[in-house]
Amino acid sequence: MKRRSTKQRETVYMALMSLYHPTAEEVYEKLRAECPSIGRATVFRNLSVLAEEGRAVKLFFPDEVARYDGNVDGHYHFVCRRCDAIIDLPATQKLPLPVSDAFTVEQQEINFYGLCRECHRKIEQ
Amino acid sequence: MKRRSTKQRETVYMALMSLYHPTAEEVYEKLRAECPSIGRATVFRNLSVLAEEGRAVKLFFPDEVARYDGNVDGHYHFVCRRCDAIIDLPATQKLPLPVSDAFTVEQQEINFYGLCRECHRKIEQ
DNA sequence: TTGTGTGCAAAGCATTTGCACGGCT
């Protein structure tokens, strides 16, 4: 099955790049402004295609909603356990990929969890 | 709100410890054998409590179902992108926790993605 | 006794799917 290039897919990509770890719903909301006829399912489908093509990364964090990252360069994420805020961190170090008979590693993901400043302050009180 | 210790909670914990990264549903299925009257919601609620208490870790991977890990010692995970198999890896290295004004880090999580041997073989063909 | 925990069923929500139509190629 060869893949066609469509206006919708590129529009989804543009919206993704202009947002910070958006959910599919957030991408959809943004697009409705410029392309009111777009369907929610199209956004889900295209984000999925972009991830498959390596143009986006699908993120899974505790807020139970899939998020997408248009920045595919390896970098870390910090996630606040209270408000679910996500902050990009530069990758200061790359771990050696584990080698094993049981699997072949292609990517690594490093996340840090804790409290963002705002939530830290709120909990202190 | 003080928390009570209940038979169900400890039973959920025992089941969690005897399974490998189970979903809430898998814990529930296992429990029905020894405690038929337990409710699905009780399992979800107690897994959530266990995670909150630090007796379990909630995992989020691409198969879109929350999984729980009774092994709370820091270790890495390998996840197969094709069949979603999860394999524990010993933590060979701990990264220095990033320090910033914007947040306080409490935990780190390191995941590797790729293909397990089985899926690697299937894709070759 | 008091209020948290439980069981059940219904509700909630993010995501996927079926289908007919539209539009690349």
Add this chain to the structure above:
DNA sequence: AGCCGTGCAAATGCTTTGCACACAA
């Protein structure tokens, strides 16, 4: 012309919630 992509709405499936009753403290 052939067929992939889209839009819409319905379906799916995991998880949460409301409520009355059970039970730990």
